[in-house]
Amino acid sequence: MSQAAQQTGASSSQTSVPHTTHFIGGRWCPPGGPTFPDYNPYNGEIVYDIASGGRAEAQEAVAAAAAAFPAWAALAPIERQRLFLKAADLTDRRLPEIVRTVAVETGASAAFAAFQVRWSSNLMRQASGWAYLPCGDVLRSDMPGRFAMAVRKPLGVVAGFTPWNGAFNLAWRTAILPMAFGNTVVIKPSEEAPVSAGLLVAEILEEAGFPSGVINVVTHAPGEAGKIADVFFESPAVRCINFTGSAATARILAERAGRALKRIVLELGGFNPMLVLRDANITEAVNATVFGAFFHQGQICMNTRKVYIERPIHDEFVEKLAAKTLTLKAGDPTDPSIIIGPLINDRALRQCEERVRDAVDRGARVVTGGRANGKIFAPTILTHVPTDAICSLGTEETFGPVLVIEAVDDAEEALTRAQAIPYGLSAAIMTGNEDRGLELAQRFDTGIIHVNGATMAGEPSLPNGGVKDSGWGRSGHYSIEDFTEVRLTTLTHGSVKYPF
Numbered sequence: 001m002s003q004a005a006q007q008t009g010a011s012s013s014q015t016s017v018p019h020t021t022h023f024i025g026g027r028w029c030p031p032g033g034p035t036f037p038d039y040n041p042y043n044g045e046i047v048y049d050i051a052s053g054g055r056a057e058a059q060e061a062v063a064a065a066a067a068a069f070p071a072w073a074a075l076a077p078i079e080r081q082r083l084f085l086k087a088a089d090l091t092d093r094r095l096p097e098i099v100r101t102v103a104v105e106t107g108a109s110a111a112f113a114a115f116q117v118r119w120s121s122n123l124m125r126q127a128s129g130w131a132y133l134p135c136g137d138v139l140r141s142d143m144p145g146r147f148a149m150a151v152r153k154p155l156g157v158v159a160g161f162t163p164w165n166g167a168f169n170l171a172w173r174t175a176i177l178p179m180a181f182g183n184t185v186v187i188k189p190s191e192e193a194p195v196s197a198g199l200l201v202a203e204i205l206e207e208a209g210f211p212s213g214v215i216n217v218v219t220h221a222p223g224e225a226g227k228i229a230d231v232f233f234e235s236p237a238v239r240c241i242n243f244t245g246s247a248a249t250a251r252i253l254a255e256r257a258g259r260a261l262k263r264i265v266l267e268l269g270g271f272n273p274m275l276v277l278r279d280a281n282i283t284e285a286v287n288a289t290v291f292g293a294f295f296h297q298g299q300i301c302m303n304t305r306k307v308y309i310e311r312p313i314h315d316e317f318v319e320k321l322a323a324k325t326l327t328l329k330a331g332d333p334t335d336p337s338i339i340i341g342p343l344i345n346d347r348a349l350r351q352c353e354e355r356v357r358d359a360v361d362r363g364a365r366v367v368t369g370g371r372a373n374g375k376i377f378a379p380t381i382l383t384h385v386p387t388d389a390i391c392s393l394g395t396e397e398t399f400g401p402v403l404v405i406e407a408v409d410d411a412e413e414a415l416t417r418a419q420a421i422p423y424g425l426s427a428a429i430m431t432g433n434e435d436r437g438l439e440l441a442q443r444f445d446t447g448i449i450h451v452n453g454a455t456m457a458g459e460p461s462l463p464n465g466g467v468k469d470s471g472w473g474r475s476g477h478y479s480i481e482d483f484t485e486v487r488l489t490t491l492t493h494g495s496v497k498y499p500f
Contacts, residue, residue: 098168113168147493149488233257277437377400
């Protein structure tokens with residue numbers, strides 16, 4: 001980073017680490033005030049000294065976004081498009097630097113970090129045309145001489161909460177979707193990845209020439225998010241809350257949004273099932289499962305959490321799945337050959353250990369993995385997991401590389417069990433009968449379903465999002481429904497006869 005960070009002599013295990021500041025109203029705030037350390041999850045070193053903001057910074061950011069809104073909403077589509085395209089080019093140009101930042105700050109493999117960069121620039125290029133989407137409808141009226149229009153208008157200020165997993169591309173999604181339709185944005189990034197999940201976005205948009213106040217980023221220390229959230233809910237200027245994270249936190253935010261009568265968009269977690277039918281290509285099913293379950297150490301909301309497999313192919317599938325899993329190389333994520341990196345923090349590591357231990361104590365069998373090596377938890381496959389074990393319930397996902405395999409008699413049993421899961425983000429069906437796969441897919445109560453593909457297969461243009469406990473709202477250009485409101489305008493020609 002350049003503008004957002006500068007070298008400082010802050011005490012740490014290193015002699016000097018970059019110090020970051022908030023980005024508010026088109027400027028980087030002066031250094032000083034309270035800070036907190038941002039750690040490398042692989043080796044525990046401090047990589048950034050992060051400014052810790054609170055109410056004052058949040059209020060300033062909301063005011064800046066509100067002041068910038070009228071001009072940004074009125075900006076000609078061609079001008080908005082030019083800015084997005086320039087930001088996309090700048091993002092691609094900085095790929096090597098961003099890849100290293102994301103890997104060091106979040107533990108993402110180099111391949112995943114590079115994917116995030118390319119996904120983000122592709123999103124910006126697609127979003128550059130969304131300002132030209134139909135902005136309303138001409139309506140028929142029963143009133144003689146009346147002309148009626150339903151016109152879409154941007155909401156105003158959208159406050160975004162960005163997560164640490166998939167930090168870079170999800171930060172861009174949080175910023176770009178509302179901005180493409182004329183809103184201005186304030187981002188509160190996760191304290192686990194404040195640079196990748198927010199400050200880098202602001203830096204690139206500043207370099208691209210976005211007007212002051214269109215994007216604002218306020219960072220905070222661990223446990224201090226509430227101060228910033230309070231401002232978002234209290235301020236009349238904030239018209240929408242845009243949250244990506246856990247269902248537990250979302251319930252709190254949704255309740256507050258209801259009391260404040262604010263719109264809220266929620267992209268939450270999932271206990272994503274895969275159904276492997278007896279006619280499936282086992283090699284394809286194994287490859288999709290390994291990728292879906294262990295990508296980014298199982299720390300993505302669309303990771304495969306459970307496989308329901310028909311009994312005739314269960315043993316062969318598990319044997320080949322274990323063999324493939326054991327080939328995944330683990331270590332420092334800055335090494336391009338590494339697939340499995342560290343979990344984000346010690347709390348996440350302990351959760352994986354505790355849940356696997358609980359399952360084993362209740363009778364589950366560990367096929368592979370089951371233990372940690374330093375900050376890395378080995379990719380783990382469990383079978384014979386009893387229904388009362390924590391990691392099989394589906395009420396709370398284990399955000400790590402833990403996969404449960406369950407044998408079923410047939411596809412109907414698999415569908416019934418999968419439908420009982422309270423989440424509904426992503427699912428997959430592996431089958432040699434495509435018609436059967438599509439028929440089952442239409443009966444699945446989930447926001448995303450892939451036939452003969454992994455549970456993880458998102459693209460910037462596709463309407464990703466969940467149902468049930470996985471939230472509401474959609475990405476891509478479908479987010480026009482979330483970040484605009486429809487207003488009715490009528491024009492009546494001639495005189496009107498009123499009843500009195």
